Amino acid sequence: MTRKYIDCREFPSDMNCSVALSADTEQELLDAAVQHAVTVHKHQDTPEFRQQLRQMFKEGTPPAEHPLGHEA
Ligand SMILES: [Zn+2]
Numbered sequence: 001m002t003r004k005y006i007d008c009r010e011f012p013s014d015m016n017c018s019v020a021l022s023a024d025t026e027q028e029l030l031d032a033a034v035q036h037a038v039t040v041h042k043h044q045d046t047p048e049f050r051q052q053l054r055q056m057f058k059e060g061t062p063p064a065e066h067p068l069g070h071e072a
Helices: 026-041 047-056
Strands: 004-007 019-023
Touching: 004 026, 019 026, 026 047
Parallel strands: none
Antiparallel strands: 004 019
């Protein structure tokens, strides 16, 4: 099974969040990502938002380096 992850560093944000979440299943990752987005980024937990998050998922594990190749 391939792990999936979502990396907050890839999202434009005014707080320079560097959290990356990973899980073995898309459902686990989605739950964790929604919790993080709601509590830290004040997003609304809606079906549309969950759909958007799901499209951001990547396969594998989060890279150690900043994905954009530069530090903020
Ligand atoms: Zn974040």
